[in-house]
Amino acid sequence: TSNFDNFVSSLNEKNRWIYSIIPILIISLFSTSILSLLQSGLPLDLAKGGIIRPPLNETYSSLIIAFQLSLFLLFQWPLGLWLSNKNIKYGLRISLISLSIGCSLLALSNQFVNGVIIVIFALILIAIGLTSFLPVATEAIIKISPPSKRGIGMALFSQCFGISSIIAPIASGKIIDELGNGLFLWLMMSTLAILCIPLTNKIKTTSVFD
Numbered sequence: 001t002s003n004f005d006n007f008v009s010s011l012n013e014k015n016r017w018i019y020s021i022i023p024i025l026i027i028s029l030f031s032t033s034i035l036s037l038l039q040s041g042l043p044l045d046l047a048k049g050g051i052i053r054p055p056l057n058e059t060y061s062s063l064i065i066a067f068q069l070s071l072f073l074l075f076q077w078p079l080g081l082w083l084s085n086k087n088i089k090y091g092l093r094i095s096l097i098s099l100s101i102g103c104s105l106l107a108l109s110n111q112f113v114n115g116v117i118i119v120i121f122a123l124i125l126i127a128i129g130l131t132s133f134l135p136v137a138t139e140a141i142i143k144i145s146p147p148s149k150r151g152i153g154m155a156l157f158s159q160c161f162g163i164s165s166i167i168a169p170i171a172s173g174k175i176i177d178e179l180g181n182g183l184f185l186w187l188m189m190s191t192l193a194i195l196c197i198p199l200t201n202k203i204k205t206t207s208v209f210d
Contacts, residue, residue: 041172045182050110098129
C-alpha cells in the first residue's frame with residue numbers, strides 16, 4: 001500500500017473522499033490549463049512567431065484556432081463512445097500522453113520555417129487529449145465521490161476551469177513576452193503532462209465508501 005493510500009485511510013470518513021479526488025483535481029487543473037492556453041497562449045505564440053517559424057497574421061491565426069475548435073466537435077462523440085467502454089485510468093493516460101506529445105510538437109514547431117504544419121498535427125493530438133479528458137474526468141469525480149457529496153465534488157471539478165482560466169493566460173503571456181516565443185511554455189506543459197501520468201494510479205474507480 002502506498003503512502004498516499006495510507007494517508008487517505010487514516011482520515012475520518014467525513015473528509016476522506018475529498019483527499020481521494022485530489023489526484024483527479026490536479027490532472028483536471030493541468031488539462032483545463034491546456035484548454036485555456038489554446039485561447040490565450042497559442043494565439044500569442046503564433047502572432048509572435050517561433051525561433052525560426054515566422055509570425056502569422058491575425059487571419060491565419062484565427063483560421064488555425066477555428067480548425068482547433070472544429071476538432072473538438074469532430075472527436076467528442078466517437079472518442080467519448082470509445083472511452084465509455086474503457087477504464088477511467090486508461091482514458092486519463094490516453095489524454096495525458098496525447099497532450100504531452102501535442103505540446104512537444106508545438107515546442108518543436110518553433111524550430112522550422114514551415115512549423116505551422118507541425119502546429120496542425122499538434123492541435124489534432126491536443127484535441128484528442130482534451131476530448132478524452134472531459135468525459136472521463138467527470139465520470140471519475142462522480143464515481144469517487146459518495147452520493148451525498150457528488151454536488152460538492154462536481155463543484156470542485158468546475159473550479160479547476162475557473163482557476164486555470166485566470167492563471168494560464170497570465171503565466172503564458174509573461175513567459176512568451178519574456179522569452180519572445182512559446183518554446184519553453186510548451187516544453188513545460190509537455191513535462192507536466194508526463195508528471196501527471198503517475199497520478200492516474202492513485203485514482204480509485206469507485207467511491208471510498210463502496
